[in-house]
Amino acid sequence: MKWFLVILNISKTHLLSRIKQSSIAALGVTFGIGAFIILMSFMTGLNGLLDGLILNRTPHIHIYNEIKPNQQQPIHLFDEFSTNLNVVYSIKPKQTQLKIHNAQPIINYLEKDAKVKAALPQVKTQVFYMAGAIDLNGIVTGINAKNESTFFNFQDYIVDGKPEHLVNNLNGILLGIGAAKKMSLKIGDRVQIATTKGEIIPLKIVGFFQSGLADIDNVQSYVNLKTAQRILGENENYITDINVKLFDIEDAVPMSQMISKQFNLTAIDIKTANAQFETGTSIRTLISFSVSFTLLVVAGFGIYNILNMMIYEKMNDIAILKATGFSGYDVKLIFISQAVIIGFVGGVLGLIIGFIASKIISNLPFETQALPTIKTFPVNFDYMFYIIGIVFAMISTFLAGYLPARKAQNIDPVEIIRGQ
């Protein structure tokens, strides 16, 4: 330990007597690590935002009853034609309900599964918003607002008003912002809803819903589950959709297959629905890593150069140290420790600068239609980046210092002393 302090003291003196070169080498690392922190924080912050845009509000598995023609037509039951090629034109779906049969038991069953975080029922129905002379097309979805907020970040898409206002309120509606603009409605106003069966139901606006996609905002509104059932004139068992959130998104595919087979329902998993999405995320992360890596390699070459130069200048010192009893290993350690000190000081400075810059970025205003609740740039302050950053800095400077230090280790003192 004492011996190591002697080595460190020598490196310190070397570094301080060349403070300009040492600082430039350290600043190279600072620049690389700072850029790494900023890039990663910002990129993953952005990723998180985009995740929020799609992944957070999309159910991992969406279960519903799709209306489609029956695969099993009467002719298939007829043995005599079983070896024939049967052609039936214009098969129509038979009259069925959109309702999921036995929805509540299915939900109970799913929620018992250890992989399932939540299974939320919804009731979707077509309506018309009555606006004076014209009727606007609309879709009203009955939800359990509290659970939707907990599991699908529903509250992020409510501008003005709160989703809680829907809880225990059978007369409230969260109206799509597009539809609201068309009808010049504000919070507290009443909107008349005409059901497909011709009934007219007045609902009070408790807030506006904005997804950022105009096509959706023009038609989509949310009401209490019971309200939606009332609009349809159905009882409490009437559920049209079940949205499942899992603990691990990777379980979505096998689970959805299992569900559609077991319950004979359509179950769409998020991976199938948003295949392109994950690619984008991983490519952005890859870009950030490769840019930072390049910066660090450049910084590493800077250190390599400066240490190499230093060793040429320090040939005499190396020869003296060896002549007075320092081993080659000691000499190597002197130069490696110089590199690592440069890496550590530069790296820590980089972390600080990266943190400050990220803080500044996270306070810059950033307004987007898509995420009404976001007001500033999204920045991810994950401490893992800081750990990776400093480890990265130390490893790269160690490698940059290693080769010159090896050279110093093998310098023959006699050659230097004779050369004087």
Add this chain to the structure above:
Amino acid sequence: MTKVLEAKNINKYFKGAVDFHVLKDVSFDIKLGEFTSIMGKSGCGKSTLLYILSTMDTDYTGELYFNNELITGKSPNDLAYIRNKHIGFVFQFHYLLPEFTILENVMLPAKKLAEKSMQEIEHDAMEKLRLLHIDDQALKLASKISGGQKQRVAIARALINNPTIIMGDEPTGNLDSHNADNVFNIFRQLSQEQKLSLLVVTPDKEFADKTDRIIEMGDGMIIG
């Protein structure tokens, strides 16, 4: 008398287009407390021999014994330890670490040896500097003193670990006669009182005549 250093049939070649035989079958020994000088014409191989004896140069044939122990073929780390603890070397040209103070330069070999506390090392270093009348410069940077002063600091450094033997390559080459005499007296005193052995290359006949024994070299051989 115990032999401190013994060279047996040392041969060295400088390899090149034509191999150059610098040292030819050199054999001799140095006894405990003996003050020996080496003389010889320029280019006859004195420095080359000293580098081999000081264990820095390992590229030779023959055998080298230190305190009756064969050190030829030992690992570089073992040799570094022997240099550190037992051999003090004063170069033909002053050799100090320019960015360290005089005091630090003298202390460094003792710090490497790590047998004493920092306070003891510092105390010893000041003692050695006082011996060479240079203690008043202790806190100056090594790059900021004169050539003669540097040489005295180098001698103080060679003494810091109380070595068994001091080897010097014209250690008084840069000194005025007053300081050269002082260095000679210090060497003399150490060899008598502390049984320090000395092997000093010198071009100075007067200096050599005052030592216990003169080894005459000529053309890579000992001739007297």
